[in-house]
Amino acid sequence: MSQGETVGPLGESAGYALKQAASALRAAMDAVLRPLDLTVPQYACLELLERRPGLSSAELARGAFVTRQATHGVLRGLAERGLVTRAPSAPHGRALPVELTDAGREALRAASTAVRAVERRMLAPLGAERERRLREDLAACAAALAEPAP
Amino acid sequence: MSQGETVGPLGESAGYALKQAASALRAAMDAVLRPLDLTVPQYACLELLERRPGLSSAELARGAFVTRQATHGVLRGLAERGLVTRAPSAPHGRALPVELTDAGREALRAASTAVRAVERRMLAPLGAERERRLREDLAACAAALAEPAP
DNA sequence: CCTCACGTGTCAAGGTCTTGACACTGGGCA
DNA sequence: TGCCCAGTGTCAAGACCTTGACACGTGAGG
Numbered sequence: 001m002s003q004g005e006t007v008g009p010l011g012e013s014a015g016y017a018l019k020q021a022a023s024a025l026r027a028a029m030d031a032v033l034r035p036l037d038l039t040v041p042q043y044a045c046l047e048l049l050e051r052r053p054g055l056s057s058a059e060l061a062r063g064a065f066v067t068r069q070a071t072h073g074v075l076r077g078l079a080e081r082g083l084v085t086r087a088p089s090a091p092h093g094r095a096l097p098v099e100l101t102d103a104g105r106e107a108l109r110a111a112s113t114a115v116r117a118v119e120r121r122m123l124a125p126l127g128a129e130r131e132r133r134l135r136e137d138l139a140a141c142a143a144a145l146a147e148p149a150p
Numbered sequence: 151m152s153q154g155e156t157v158g159p160l161g162e163s164a165g166y167a168l169k170q171a172a173s174a175l176r177a178a179m180d181a182v183l184r185p186l187d188l189t190v191p192q193y194a195c196l197e198l199l200e201r202r203p204g205l206s207s208a209e210l211a212r213g214a215f216v217t218r219q220a221t222h223g224v225l226r227g228l229a230e231r232g233l234v235t236r237a238p239s240a241p242h243g244r245a246l247p248v249e250l251t252d253a254g255r256e257a258l259r260a261a262s263t264a265v266r267a268v269e270r271r272m273l274a275p276l277g278a279e280r281e282r283r284l285r286e287d288l289a290a291c292a293a294a295l296a297e298p299a300p
Numbered sequence: 301c302c303t304c305a306c307g308t309g310t311c312a313a314g315g316t317c318t319t320g321a322c323a324c325t326g327g328g329c330a
Numbered sequence: 331t332g333c334c335c336a337g338t339g340t341c342a343a344g345a346c347c348t349t350g351a352c353a354c355g356t357g358a359g360g
Contacts, residue, residue: 006262007197007269010213014281015175015269017288022172023215024295025165039346047157058308063160065173070347072310094308094355112156118295119157119165125290131164133280134287138167140275141284145174145268191316208338220317222340244325244338 018141025122032114036107041066041074043115046108049084049100056095083107168291175272182264186257191216191224193265196258199234199250206245233257 010016029040038046044064049055057075061068075098078084083104087097100108123131160166179190188196194214199205207225211218225248228234233254237247250258273281 005266006259007266010197010201012285013269014273014285014288015179015265017285017292018168018172018175019215021288021292021295022168024292025168028295029165041346047160051160056308065169067348068309069311069349073346090308090355092356094353096309109156115165116155116157119163122291122295123164125294126287130283130287134284134291135162135164135167137276137280137284138164138171141272142167142171142174144275145171145178145272189316206338217318218338219319219340223316240325240338242326246339 021122025118028118028122029115032118033111036111036114038107038111039074041070042078043108043111045071045074045078046083046100046104047112049098050105050108050112053099054097056097058095060098078104171272175268178268178272179265182268183261186261186264188257188261189224191220192228193258193261195221195224195228196233196250196254197262199248200255200258200262203249204247206247208245210248228254 007013007015026040029043033040033043041064045060048060048063052059055063057071058068060075061071064071075084075086079086081103082101084098085101087099090096126134157163157165176190179193183190183193191214195210198210198213202209205213207221208218210225211221214221225234225236229236231253232251234248235251237249240246276284
């Protein structure tokens with residue numbers, strides 16, 4: 001066949017390197033967030049809400065790369081602990097805006113500094129220029145995969 | 151506090167870009183592997199076994215970034231379909247070597263070409279030089295996270 | 301006006317992975 | 331020799347996420 005090319009050696013596969021790095025990052029984040037009683041998805045929701053207050057559950061799901069059913073459970077846990085509040089009724093459509101409480105903002109601050117430390121450790125071998133390049137290239141890769149296959 | 155730095159805007163966070171790209175890659179791989187009746191972990195095991203025949207379940211787990219319990223289930227499914235064989239007894243220690251069957255090699259070939267197409271699509275915006283750089287930087291990030299925090 | 305498509309919230313069911321635990325093998329060390 | 335430790339395979343329980351489905355509110359189109 002003309003399209004017989006397969007994935008080469010693992011050390012030469014960008015996809016493998018990507019999974020390896022993402023897995024290591026996830027594990028490291030899990031480790032530093034566990035003492036704060038936060039899971040990675042919970043932290044992600046908090047971080048998103050800090051930047052864009054009033055986000056709905058579905059928008060949160062897209063931002064955290066999970067399904068809206070998954071964020072549903074995450075928000076339940078966060079709301080029970082008083083870290084976020086959900087509007088009782090929808091001001092427009094069916095979307096219920098979610099907002100951070102003061103306790104949520106405080107928990108986020110601790111979590112965010114911990115995660116930032118992990119990120120800095122991860123990026124330590126790279127300089128500022130290579131870090132910027134890395135971000136841009138990763139974004140370009142994600143964008144290329146986002147549009148449907150030809 | 152002196153270490154008050156938090157994660158900045160999402161667009162400037164390398165960690166967020168990493169998760170975004172990894173998530174998109176996972177979804178794209180899932181889409182092309184589904185018609186072949188393979189999950190991503192199953193494909194990963196096949197690919198690893200092609201390169202290093204006789205790998206044990208635990209070694210496979212480390213290579214696929216999951217727990218050995220997870221590979222246990224994966225190998226069960228693969229063995230039932232006749233794609234891999236497990237040695238009935240351990241030649242050394244307790245590790246049971248796993249090997250690809252001819253059917254497994256054939257299934258892998260189809261899967262690997264499909265995954266390679268996804269990888270090429272992902273890397274299309276990048277040139278060869280930037281792709282190489284991306285691989286190296288991702289590997290450096292993973293290595294930096296692998297060693298325990300100071 | 302009515303209908304239809306789209307986005308959203310929610311529930312139920314299922315699968316997959318993880319955490320935790322136990323038993324076993326082989327090698328290093330006193 | 332005897333002991334302990336690291337690595338492995340396996341089982342059970344639980345958490346998490348996903349797929350699938352349904353009901354509801356909004357806005358565009360006929």
